[in-house]
Amino acid sequence: MGxxxxxxxxxxxxxxxxxxxxxxRKQDKIKxxxxxxxxxxxxxxxxxxxxxLQPDLGxxxxxxxxxxxxxxxxxxxxxxxxxxxxxxxxALYFLVFSVPYRRARILAFLNxxxxxxxxxxxxxxxxxxxxxxxxxxxxxxxxxxxxxxLPAAHTDFIFSIIGEELGLVGTLGIIILxxxxxxxxxxxxxxxxxxxxYFLALGLILMISLKGIINxxxxxxxxxxxxxxxxxxxxxxxxxxxxxxxxxxxxxxARCGEYP
Numbered sequence: 001m002g003x004x005x006x007x008x009x010x011x012x013x014x015x016x017x018x019x020x021x022x023x024x025r026k027q028d029k030i031k032x033x034x035x036x037x038x039x040x041x042x043x044x045x046x047x048x049x050x051x052x053l054q055p056d057l058g059x060x061x062x063x064x065x066x067x068x069x070x071x072x073x074x075x076x077x078x079x080x081x082x083x084x085x086x087x088x089x090x091a092l093y094f095l096v097f098s099v100p101y102r103r104a105r106i107l108a109f110l111n112x113x114x115x116x117x118x119x120x121x122x123x124x125x126x127x128x129x130x131x132x133x134x135x136x137x138x139x140x141x142x143x144x145x146x147x148x149x150l151p152a153a154h155t156d157f158i159f160s161i162i163g164e165e166l167g168l169v170g171t172l173g174i175i176i177l178x179x180x181x182x183x184x185x186x187x188x189x190x191x192x193x194x195x196x197x198y199f200l201a202l203g204l205i206l207m208i209s210l211k212g213i214i215n216x217x218x219x220x221x222x223x224x225x226x227x228x229x230x231x232x233x234x235x236x237x238x239x240x241x242x243x244x245x246x247x248x249x250x251x252x253x254a255r256c257g258e259y260p
Contacts, residue, residue: 008051008059009242016203023074024195030075037080058226066206109224125150130163137167154235159219188254197253204246
């Protein structure tokens with residue numbers, strides 16, 4: 001367990017809990033810059049710096065998006081968030097293009113056939129896997145791409161293997177399941193009995209949903225490779241553990257909403 005544990009997964013959950021508690025306590029001051037916006041952003045900044053030491057830029061982008069959406073929904077002024085986003089663009093540019101493998105991922109995303117046996121290999125093989133599945137797929141367990149062709153077939157690119165083995169029907173089934181999860185999650189948020197439960201549910205649902213959207217988008221070639229697993233489906237690891245913990249928290253919030 002010690003070799004597979006990723007501190008960033010714990011940091012995601014811890015920060016979402018903190019932001020939910022912060023905005024629920026600072027309801028009357030949330031529109032203020034110093035007392036309502038800066039404390040949450042400073043905590044986000046510290047967490048982001050620690051995650052970047054792993055390094056894990058994909059998790060940073062997902063977590064930052066979740067926290068800013070939570071703050072915006074809580075009532076933080078849009079101009080504060082917009083200013084933060086604009087001021088962070090140079091840092092994001094530096095983080096991407098100063099690191100060779102990240103820069104190569106962006107270039108491979110723009111045109112994977114420039115380096116089909118190098119950085120473009122994953123995207124090309126992922127699209128081949130999805131495309132070769134057709135309508136009903138090759139059959140469960142009969143994927144060929146996972147046999148030395150598609151790296152991380154059981155984690156980052158599991159959606160591609162589902163597409164190859166179960167076809168369009170299987171991939172649409174996964175997407176529909178996530179849509180149901182989001183729809184049920186919105187009901188949990190709506191029925192929350194207090195602000196803390198409301199924002200905690202919002203943050204957890206956003207995080208799980210965003211990871212799912214990014215993973216599926218990467219598999220289809222719509223986003224650059226991020227290295228984020230598909231929630232509840234990718235094999236093992238600390239990501240699955242904390243996704244299940246998050247789901248347990250959501251179930252408890254839903255139960256409290258049913259019995260006020």
